[in-house]
Every structure is written in C-alpha cells, then in structure tokens.
Amino acid sequence: TQLLEQSPQFLSIQEGENLTVYCNSSSVFSSLQWYRQEPGEGPVLLVTVVTGGEVKKLKRLTFQFGDARKDSSLHITAAQPGDTGLYLCAGASGSNYKLTFGKGTLLTVNP
C-alpha cells in the first residue's frame, strides 16, 4: 500500500509569513498533485509535477518534486488569509488512474 505522509498536520501563521509544507513517501510516483480544499467544498487542483527535481511556481506558491519522485514540498511566500485551507498532496503510479491522497496540512493564515 502506498502511503503519503504530510507534515505538519496543522499550521497557524500570521499574514505575511512564509511557510513550507511537506509530502513524503517511501514509494515512487509517476506524478504528484497538490490540491487545496476550503471548508464545505471539494478539493481543487493547484498543480501537477511529473519530472524528478521539477519546480513549478504559481504566483506566491512554489512546488517541488523530489529527485527520486518520492516526496514533494509546497512553499508559500508572504501568506495571505485567502491561502487558508486544507492542502492535500496526491500521488499517481504509472498508468493507474487511482490517486493516493495524504491526510493534508490544515493551514490557517491570521490577518
């Protein structure tokens, strides 16, 4: 069974601070996705990373896929209250269309 461990589980910071959350596994994934989920809604895809070592930027969010394709990180610069939500990573293996989700990091950005 492939597992994705996310850390920290909870994170509460002040507006303007920087933060990094992590997604780790002992398994290799062909691609890894990050989703953000707001209360009462379904997860929304932020980014997909495919190549080991790949870095993608989405405005103030920077996503990195580990060289061995077993781990990933999400860095947010100058966090804003609108960044508040549950951040989920999900890994895919080969041509299997199943995603394995981590339990998420619940981020709260206080104004």
Next chain:
Amino acid sequence: DAGVIQSPRHEVTEMGQEVTLRCKPISGHDYLFWYRQTMMRGLELLIYFNNNVPIDDSGMPEDRFSAKMPNASFSTLKIQPSEPRDSAVYFCASSPYPGLAGGTYEQYFGPGTRLTVT
C-alpha cells in the same frame, strides 16, 4: 460548464436506513471517482469507473456499499443498511482521458455530500 454536481449536499438518516448519493460528472469526462473523507482516515478512494464501467472497487468498505453508473452523466453510491460509522463527507470527482501521450490528468471534485447517520 457547471462542474461536478452532487446531491444531496447534506443527508441525515437513522441507522439501518438506505442512503443514495447522486453525482453528475462533467460532460465529456471518461472517469468518475467516489471518495469518502473523514478526519481520521483522510480522503479514501472507494470506487472508480471508466466509460461507465467499474474498474476498481477495492476501496468499497463492505457489501453494504454499492455504486452504479447507468450512463455517462449519472452515478449513484448506495449504502444499505447505513451505520453511524458511515458518517463522512462523500465526494464524487470526474476526470478527462489524459491522452495517448501519457499526459497527466486532473480530477475535478464536486462539493460533496455530508452524511450523518444517527
């Protein structure tokens, strides 16, 4: 496009009752997924369909759960009989075919159905 539509948004029922959750995927998407989310276990895949055919139901917890997709625009997840431990948020998601080039795919989630079994 309206996105993935789920109904009802909230369902409260008594133990032993039958519960039916409904999903309308995004038009043109070939894949449909049913997930369950709880604080303890996170987001778990229950079953997924490709072109209306169930491909993998290994995540369905037990025989009380069943899912159908009679056509490309409708799917149901049924729990009979329901138990308090089934209380969770149930999500439906759909995904387009990623293409022959082996591209990545995106899953589009509905707003979920919050089920409470008392």
